[in-house]
Amino acid sequence: MSAPSVTIPEAEIRWNLPARGPVGMYCLIAAETAIFTIFVVAYIFYIGKSISGPQPRDILHVPVFFTICLLSSSITIHFAVKSLRSGAVRTFSLWWLLTIVLGATFLGGTAQEWRHLIYDEGLTIQTNLFGTTYYSLVGLHAFHVTVGLLALATVSLLAVLGYIKQEHAERADVLSMYWHFVDAVWVVVFIVVYVVGR
Amino acid sequence: MSTESIAWPVPDAEPRPLVDQLHGWVTTVDHKRLGILYIVYALVFLLIGGLEATIMRIQLMRPHNDFVSPEVFNRMFTMHGTTMIFFVAMPLVFGFANYLIPLMIGARDMAFPRLNAFSFWMTAFGGLLLYFSFVGGDGLYGAGNAPDVGWFAYAPLTSQTFSQGHSTDFWILSLLVSGFGSVGTAINIIATILCMRCPGMTLRTMPLLAWMNLTMAGLVILAVSPLTAAQVMLLIDRYLGAHFFDTQAGGSAVIWMHFFWIFGHPEVYVLVIPAFAFASEIIPVFSRKAIFGYPVMVAATLCIGFIGMSVWAHHMFTVGMSAGANTFFVLSTMAIAVPTGIKIFNWLATMWGGQIQFKTPMLFCVAFLFQFLIAGLTGIMLSVAPFNWQLSGSYFVVAHFHYVIVGAILFNLFGAFYYWFPKMSGRMYNEALGKLHCWLFIIGFHLTFDFMHIPGILGMPRRIYTYEPGRGWEVWNVIVTIGVFFQAVSILIFAGNLIWSYFRGEFAGSDPWDAWTLEWSTTSPPPTYNFATLPEVKSRRPLWDLKHPEDPDWLYE
Numbered sequence: 001m002s003a004p005s006v007t008i009p010e011a012e013i014r015w016n017l018p019a020r021g022p023v024g025m026y027c028l029i030a031a032e033t034a035i036f037t038i039f040v041v042a043y044i045f046y047i048g049k050s051i052s053g054p055q056p057r058d059i060l061h062v063p064v065f066f067t068i069c070l071l072s073s074s075i076t077i078h079f080a081v082k083s084l085r086s087g088a089v090r091t092f093s094l095w096w097l098l099t100i101v102l103g104a105t106f107l108g109g110t111a112q113e114w115r116h117l118i119y120d121e122g123l124t125i126q127t128n129l130f131g132t133t134y135y136s137l138v139g140l141h142a143f144h145v146t147v148g149l150l151a152l153a154t155v156s157l158l159a160v161l162g163y164i165k166q167e168h169a170e171r172a173d174v175l176s177m178y179w180h181f182v183d184a185v186w187v188v189v190f191i192v193v194y195v196v197g198r
Numbered sequence: 199m200s201t202e203s204i205a206w207p208v209p210d211a212e213p214r215p216l217v218d219q220l221h222g223w224v225t226t227v228d229h230k231r232l233g234i235l236y237i238v239y240a241l242v243f244l245l246i247g248g249l250e251a252t253i254m255r256i257q258l259m260r261p262h263n264d265f266v267s268p269e270v271f272n273r274m275f276t277m278h279g280t281t282m283i284f285f286v287a288m289p290l291v292f293g294f295a296n297y298l299i300p301l302m303i304g305a306r307d308m309a310f311p312r313l314n315a316f317s318f319w320m321t322a323f324g325g326l327l328l329y330f331s332f333v334g335g336d337g338l339y340g341a342g343n344a345p346d347v348g349w350f351a352y353a354p355l356t357s358q359t360f361s362q363g364h365s366t367d368f369w370i371l372s373l374l375v376s377g378f379g380s381v382g383t384a385i386n387i388i389a390t391i392l393c394m395r396c397p398g399m400t401l402r403t404m405p406l407l408a409w410m411n412l413t414m415a416g417l418v419i420l421a422v423s424p425l426t427a428a429q430v431m432l433l434i435d436r437y438l439g440a441h442f443f444d445t446q447a448g449g450s451a452v453i454w455m456h457f458f459w460i461f462g463h464p465e466v467y468v469l470v471i472p473a474f475a476f477a478s479e480i481i482p483v484f485s486r487k488a489i490f491g492y493p494v495m496v497a498a499t500l501c502i503g504f505i506g507m508s509v510w511a512h513h514m515f516t517v518g519m520s521a522g523a524n525t526f527f528v529l530s531t532m533a534i535a536v537p538t539g540i541k542i543f544n545w546l547a548t549m550w551g552g553q554i555q556f557k558t559p560m561l562f563c564v565a566f567l568f569q570f571l572i573a574g575l576t577g578i579m580l581s582v583a584p585f586n587w588q589l590s591g592s593y594f595v596v597a598h599f600h601y602v603i604v605g606a607i608l609f610n611l612f613g614a615f616y617y618w619f620p621k622m623s624g625r626m627y628n629e630a631l632g633k634l635h636c637w638l639f640i641i642g643f644h645l646t647f648d649f650m651h652i653p654g655i656l657g658m659p660r661r662i663y664t665y666e667p668g669r670g671w672e673v674w675n676v677i678v679t680i681g682v683f684f685q686a687v688s689i690l691i692f693a694g695n696l697i698w699s700y701f702r703g704e705f706a707g708s709d710p711w712d713a714w715t716l717e718w719s720t721t722s723p724p725p726t727y728n729f730a731t732l733p734e735v736k737s738r739r740p741l742w743d744l745k746h747p748e749d750p751d752w753l754y755e
Contacts, residue, residue, distance in 0.1 A: 023389045024385050027388050027389065034419065034420050035426055035427040038428060042431065129448050135440075136434055140430075
């Protein structure tokens with residue numbers, strides 16, 4: 001280069017780009033948000049449009065305990081990743097396991113609620129628009145919880161086998177982003193189904 | 199660039215066995231090979247989709263024709279639309295994005311190579327699933343085999359009552375599966391562009407192709423996902439007896455339209471923005487000038503992306519929306535003409551005063567400029583709700599969107615094929631055959647789609663399998679069909695040119711166009727690792743800087 005008067009500043013040579021893991025996960029979360037948005041819009045659009053019973057206010061009960069379980073699992077997974085960052089693998093495993101237990105409890109709560117609705121109240125996905133939209137939206141969320149639990153369980157298994165080390169903290173963090181997203185979606189589903197829709 | 203430091207095995211004297219080579223292609227995670235797989239796959243479906251269009255045009259050539267039955271005609275337009283959008287245009291766009299983006303931003307591969315392979319195979323199996331319906335779609339009822347509900351599959355046509363058998367299920371599942379592939383590729387493109395650029399390449403200096411594909415990938419994430427959601431709902435309706443789109447139980451057919459077009463319209467921009475990207479790379483090189491107004495081009499692209507998300511219901515003016523909704527969608531649709539117009543002026547200003555070389559890629563891009571302008575003008579006509587009430591569902595609409603998809607998107611794709619063919623294959627295409635392809639295609643395109651507007655204005659509805667004589671439509675339909683044969687012949691010339699040049703073409707060298715972006719700095723075809731040493735970039739035209747050290751771009755940008 002024959003332009004000796006122009007020197008490249010130091011800042012240009014140092015080259016920092018975002019890590020691909022979180023960027024990929026943010027994109028996935030954006031796509032999932034779009035999917036949930038369509039289901040939530042359908043739910044809101046069909047509130048009160050069922051032409052036969054049962055109606056939400058007659059049979060839905062607010063699942064306070066299970067909501068607390070799911071939301072607190074966001075806190076436990078945060079501490080899990082934090083411990084792994086500082087190299088405390090055993091603490092990480094315990095927090096991680098607690099997250100799985102809380103998530104599984106929530107899923108059990110959904111199963112119990114569905115069982116009650118189907119067998120005691122006679123509401124199925126075919127009954128009316130409320131049944132259609134309720135089982136689809138809550139089921140879509142429960143499906144995401146299930147996928148998350150499978151991923152969390154895989155990590156747990158690896159931890160038991162001793163494969164998880166401090167350097168995997170960033171990857172665990174990417175998975176925890178997905179879990180936080182699943183929890184955040186529940187807040188929206190909760191408000192739409194159990195507060196606005198009732 | 200030095201290659202000494204890399205121990206690369208000397209190619210064997212005799213080629214590896216065919217099974218080995220095929221195994222290599224099936225298991226590859228290399229972005230270049232996956233890009234070529236996407237492109238070849240799309241070309242096969244282009245021929246199939248073109249055949250379906252030809253069957254329709256032969257049927258419509260004269261009134262009361264009985265070349266195919268009404269049932270077959272319905273399957274043909276459904277399969278033609280679905281194939282061309284999901285299994286030709288999308289894979290072509292993704293194929294070029296896959297091949298070019300890492301090379302242009304100086305990376306060795308995409309951010310997630312295995313996700314990349316997964317996405318391709320999802321798309322590939324989606325296409326196979328769609329065409330398997332010809333064999334497996336009959337179901338128990340002796341109902342039709344291939345899907346016949348139109349490419350936007352309005353409710354209640356898709357309900358079990360009206361669509362028995364499995365044909366519609368094949369349509370749903372193939373779009374669901376390929377949709378996962380599309381979203382995976384979009385995630386990959388965004389992560390690649392944001393996280394893998396070579397040292398020195400900031401967002402302000404990366405090629406416009408990267409910027410436009412970044413916007414495209416964002417649109418795919420926000421637009422294809424709603425389609426996935428809607429397809430899941432339709433599947434639940436059909437298989438579990440739910441009532442999302444079941445008007446008998448209080449469901450709404452209109453909400454399907456909304457959900458479909460929330461995908462359907464941004465999809466147009468998903469396809470056209472990469473076409474813009476090709477023009478933005480090809481026009482400067484063959485005008486021997488840097489692109490005019492780089493920052494404005496980026497801004498206009500993002501603007502199109504944003505506005506493109508909020509115009510979908512202009513497909514639904516005849517449904518009977520409220521006056522407020524009609525007004526909103528009229529205005530937003532008109533507004534999108536502004537950034538698009540800015541782009542056209544920027545390309546013109548790039549050509550202005552340049553030393554224009556009319557090689558085949560440039561010919562296609564110049565034709566694109568004219569045709570895209572006309573497509574935009576009929577688009578503004580259709581955006582006016584009262585005008586739309588007259589012509590919605592007529593051949594005028596068919597002519598309009600083919601003007602966009604063929605006249606703009608396909609023309610630029612052909613330009614991209616000729617421009618990057620030397621890089622992908624290492625050989626030059628035949629210039630005379632390329633020009634013959636271009637001119638025959640221009641003639642065929644204009645015969646077909648210019649004259650298709652007229653029967654539309656005269657009231658010919660789309661999707662009819664035949665028509666009465668004496669309505670003034672006959673002569674126009676004959677001309678339209680004649681144009682199809684010009685297009686078919688030119689496509690065969692194109693395919694023949696690619697195949698002949700791949701085996702017999704002259705060697706191209708690494709930089710046949712004297713171009714300025716990084717893909718031309720490595721060999722043709724590029725090695726698996728793309729770049730022996732990662733380049734360092736200081737301007738938007740890194741190769742110009744390398745070739746002209748006395749007058750580099752970074753002094754001025």
